[in-house]
Amino acid sequence: MISAAPISAQSVKLSLRLRTAPGLLGLFYPVLVWTIAAWSPFALLLTLLAPAACFYLASRLAQTNTYRRATKVAYFAIGAPALYSFLGGWLDSQRWIPYRANGVWVLLWCVLLLLVLIERPAAADDADGRPAKLAVAHGISAALITVFAIAHLANHLTGVLGGSTHIAVMRHLRVVYRAPVVESVLLACVLFQVATGWVLLAYRMRRPFSGWIGTVQNASGMYLLLFFASHVSAVMRARYLRHIDTNWVWLTADNLLKDPWSVRLVPYYFLGVLALAVHGACGVRHVLVEHDRPRLANRAFAAIAAGGGVIAVVIIVALVAGSLSH
Ligand code: HEM
Ligand code: HEM
Numbered sequence: 358m359i360s361a362a363p364i365s366a367q368s369v370k371l372s373l374r375l376r377t378a379p380g381l382l383g384l385f386y387p388v389l390v391w392t393i394a395a396w397s398p399f400a401l402l403l404t405l406l407a408p409a410a411c412f413y414l415a416s417r418l419a420q421t422n423t424y425r426r427a428t429k430v431a432y433f434a435i436g437a438p439a440l441y442s443f444l445g446g447w448l449d450s451q452r453w454i455p456y457r458a459n460g461v462w463v464l465l466w467c468v469l470l471l472l473v474l475i476e477r478p479a480a481a482d483d484a485d486g487r488p489a490k491l492a493v494a495h496g497i498s499a500a501l502i503t504v505f506a507i508a509h510l511a512n513h514l515t516g517v518l519g520g521s522t523h524i525a526v527m528r529h530l531r532v533v534y535r536a537p538v539v540e541s542v543l544l545a546c547v548l549f550q551v552a553t554g555w556v557l558l559a560y561r562m563r564r565p566f567s568g569w570i571g572t573v574q575n576a577s578g579m580y581l582l583l584f585f586a587s588h589v590s591a592v593m594r595a596r597y598l599r600h601i602d603t604n605w606v607w608l609t610a611d612n613l614l615k616d617p618w619s620v621r622l623v624p625y626y627f628l629g630v631l632a633l634a635v636h637g638a639c640g641v642r643h644v645l646v647e648h649d650r651p652r653l654a655n656r657a658f659a660a661i662a663a664g665g666g667v668i669a670v671v672i673i674v675a676l677v678a679g680s681l682s683h
Contacts, residue, residue, distance in 0.1 A: 376424055376473050379411045379431035384466035386437040393620040404624040411435045416572040422565040423478040429562055430469050435576045436583035438625040443587035495553040498546045505543055516675030523605040551585055554578050570639055577636035584629040609679040627673045634665020
């Protein structure tokens with residue numbers, strides 16, 4: 358439902374800087390990534406600050422809900438680390454088309470910035486439609502993916518014990534998740550999750566700001582969308598087109614702090630694990646609130662999100678250390 362309320366003077370005046378900042382952060386994200394290899398590993402913090410700033414800007418824009426295109430671009434910019442890996446993975450080592458990720462990147466963000474610049478403010482949309490059945494189906498498929506993710510991330514945690522332990526654990530786990538039936542169901546769930554997540558996100562981004570948790574769920578959902586597109590396609594490309602064993606050796610083949618291409622993988626993987634934990638935490642919180650357990654809901658949210666953060670740090674430190682050791 359479109360409200361008849363006039364657009365407030367404050368929202369019309371929403372500074373141009375606020376609307377264009379996410380697009381600019383997206384445009385210059387690769388520069389932040391290059392500084393890791395060229396300057397210092399501490400620049401990693403900058404690559405994490407950029408999506409964090411876009412998160413803040415997306416919530417500011419969602420609060421007024423009058424510049425919806427700018428809001429979508431801000432959410433999209435949160436996914437810049439995953440998008441940069443996606444484009445790099447698909448474009449940088451192929452010979453079929455004459456375009457490389459960096460060129461496409463600049464063009465893409467310039468077009469998005471232009472679209473934001475020409476956007477006119479729209480009346481605030483009070484739409485509160487929620488495809489509840491789809492959200493439930495999304496939650497059920499999430500449970501199956503989570504079972505795999507727990508085993509998968511536990512496997513990556515064993516990286517702290519060294520590459521041979523990681524490889525040995527993966528060899529055992531593969532017996533289960535690479536069984537044709539299991540792998541087909543898993544990949545079908547991932548596809549379903551992306552498709553239903555896309556629809557849920559489209560609904561959610563139309564709604565006005567409904568609190569920080571809602572914004573966290575949208576932002577982590579957007580990140581997961583781009584993360585899955587990049588991650589699953591990278592694994593399948595390596596496996597079926599280049600016939601590589603996608604194990605620890607593949608993961609740590611290049612120096613993750615010095616190789617100018619591979620440094621992009623550090624913030625990308627870190628945020629992938631964090632986004633999964635935070636997004637799942639929002640889902641669990643929502644279910645507990647619906648069951649009238651608000652205190653438990655907030656505690657569960659904090660515990661899952663914090664646990665995911667710690668796991669993400671340990672996995673990344675092990676991966677980076679592994680990539681430096683040869
Ligand atoms: C692939 C990209 C994804 C996108 C774009 C996405 C987006 C969303 C959105 C917008 C919602 C809020 C629905 C609403 O309340 O209206 C949601 C809910 C949820 N998501 Fe995702 N999601 C994605 C992937 C995942 C993954 C990988 C998991 C966990 C493995 C997950 C778990 C959940 C759960 C548990 C809920 C709560 C469902 C409910 O309210 O019943 N999502 N997702
Ligand atoms: C640090 C983060 C991560 C790293 C380094 C990583 C690495 C890998 C590797 C090496 C594989 C290939 C496995 C094999 O050959 O058996 C793989 C597959 C896969 N990963 Fe991840 N992963 C990460 C996070 C995630 C997350 C958060 C998810 C979300 C659920 C995920 C979902 C998948 C899926 C669905 C596959 C395909 C499994 C298959 O069918 O073989 N990964 N990942």
